[in-house]
Amino acid sequence: MRPLFIGGNRVDTPDTRSNINPSNLNDVIDHYCVADAKLTERAIDAAVEAFSAWSVSDIQLRHDVLRRTADEIFARRHELGNLLSREEGKTLKEGIAEVTRAANIFWFFAGEALRATGEIVPSVRSGATVEITREPVGVIGIISPWNFPIAIPAWKIAPALCYGNTVVFKPAELVPGCAWEVADILHRAGLPAGVLNFVYGPGSVVGQAILDSPKVNAVSFTGSVDTGKRVAEACARHMRRCQLEMGGKNPLVVLDDADLENAVECAIDGSYFSTGQRCTASSRLIVTEGIYSRFVEACVDRLNGQRIGDARDPNTTIGPVVDQSQLDQDIDYIELGRREGANLRWGGLRLSAVSEGFYLQPALFIDSGPHMRINREEIFGPVASVIRARNYEEALSLANDTPFGLTAGICTSSFKHVQHFKRHAQAGMVMVNMPTAGVDFHVPFGGSKGSSLGQREQGTYAREFFTQVKTSYQRP
Numbered sequence: 001m002r003p004l005f006i007g008g009n010r011v012d013t014p015d016t017r018s019n020i021n022p023s024n025l026n027d028v029i030d031h032y033c034v035a036d037a038k039l040t041e042r043a044i045d046a047a048v049e050a051f052s053a054w055s056v057s058d059i060q061l062r063h064d065v066l067r068r069t070a071d072e073i074f075a076r077r078h079e080l081g082n083l084l085s086r087e088e089g090k091t092l093k094e095g096i097a098e099v100t101r102a103a104n105i106f107w108f109f110a111g112e113a114l115r116a117t118g119e120i121v122p123s124v125r126s127g128a129t130v131e132i133t134r135e136p137v138g139v140i141g142i143i144s145p146w147n148f149p150i151a152i153p154a155w156k157i158a159p160a161l162c163y164g165n166t167v168v169f170k171p172a173e174l175v176p177g178c179a180w181e182v183a184d185i186l187h188r189a190g191l192p193a194g195v196l197n198f199v200y201g202p203g204s205v206v207g208q209a210i211l212d213s214p215k216v217n218a219v220s221f222t223g224s225v226d227t228g229k230r231v232a233e234a235c236a237r238h239m240r241r242c243q244l245e246m247g248g249k250n251p252l253v254v255l256d257d258a259d260l261e262n263a264v265e266c267a268i269d270g271s272y273f274s275t276g277q278r279c280t281a282s283s284r285l286i287v288t289e290g291i292y293s294r295f296v297e298a299c300v301d302r303l304n305g306q307r308i309g310d311a312r313d314p315n316t317t318i319g320p321v322v323d324q325s326q327l328d329q330d331i332d333y334i335e336l337g338r339r340e341g342a343n344l345r346w347g348g349l350r351l352s353a354v355s356e357g358f359y360l361q362p363a364l365f366i367d368s369g370p371h372m373r374i375n376r377e378e379i380f381g382p383v384a385s386v387i388r389a390r391n392y393e394e395a396l397s398l399a400n401d402t403p404f405g406l407t408a409g410i411c412t413s414s415f416k417h418v419q420h421f422k423r424h425a426q427a428g429m430v431m432v433n434m435p436t437a438g439v440d441f442h443v444p445f446g447g448s449k450g451s452s453l454g455q456r457e458q459g460t461y462a463r464e465f466f467t468q469v470k471t472s473y474q475r476p
């Protein structure tokens, strides 16, 4: 049984929830203590108390804690990658890669702790100088999703701590395992009591208690649009900052002059790897006429070669869907796509024979229309649809015809179209001849339009959200 962490103490609760392996429902990974509103308030109080010392702590201490955390995560990447695949269902290779990414993020912010800078500038008033510094924001509520059980906690927690904030961390209900390990590692790495508090539990209770507390100074959230709106409303009521990363309906444009093999690789990776459960997944494949049938046939070929199975089986290329309700949603959308008149060219079947897990064949729709709901709403599963475009101009306008704006990809060998697309794609991240999903850990991450709100995550840009600026005027 795994406890909560509140004020540096391990806290047991009578109420627990079990962590189930989506590849095999008989496999119970562990039991996790569940917080209620009272315990969440205690965690917030602990974070408030810890803030006075941590906010002015030595950068050497912050650096050491973050570096030791990174070192341990990296050293245990196979074990933690295994846990990640077991609790979330992405393949072992993806699981280990995600853990490595989390280690890299902690290393990056261990370095950033040492690179804090300010500015001294002349004043327009005689004899005075102006100093511009950055200070921590306070207590940060961190609410993370299930699809990146360690990387997203890492890229929210590491900068929060690096810049001197304290944290109340609520991981996703479905994947407490890796999140718990991060909290445990941070404590053993020397993080002072109360600087990070781990409160596992339902969003409606623990998440709500974080949102309702006037003592929380900022909230960083990744998850659905609906929940994101609730977070934003609660933050507006308290006049505090929030950072929201929500959905995507990301286009991958494939032009006639694309390298076919690479375009297909980008489509298969972007649409189906991690079981399509990435907000950066390419769910709309917008393909021009001259390459359309060759592209579809080559995708089908690649789909025939996929092995859907237990996430930790080394032969598996696509693991299970994360849980029953996500599986139901995926299947409902596949049904809906058919009713809307799209042509289900490959897959889409529930695979019950493999083992007791949430297995679903990836689905490829072709001849789909831009106004179909399968092309407008985020499905968050291994479902992609091909939309035909006459030319680049039409492809671009289809790509932008969405309320979302997280990533947008293009496969082409035309320099002119690449340059134009980078400028005119309405998305926070543009990928050229690369999959729309899978991003670096040291550069800003975030979207435009309905996908994101607030400052960017990751890289040096993370400090915009996790610090506040102070301007001091001084005469000798």
Ligand code: UN1
Pocket: 145, 147, 148, 222, 245, 277, 278, 279, 280, 436, 437, 438, 439
């Ligand atoms: C990636 O594509 O590597 O929840 C990262 C998500 C995103 C992260 C995607 N916030 O899917």
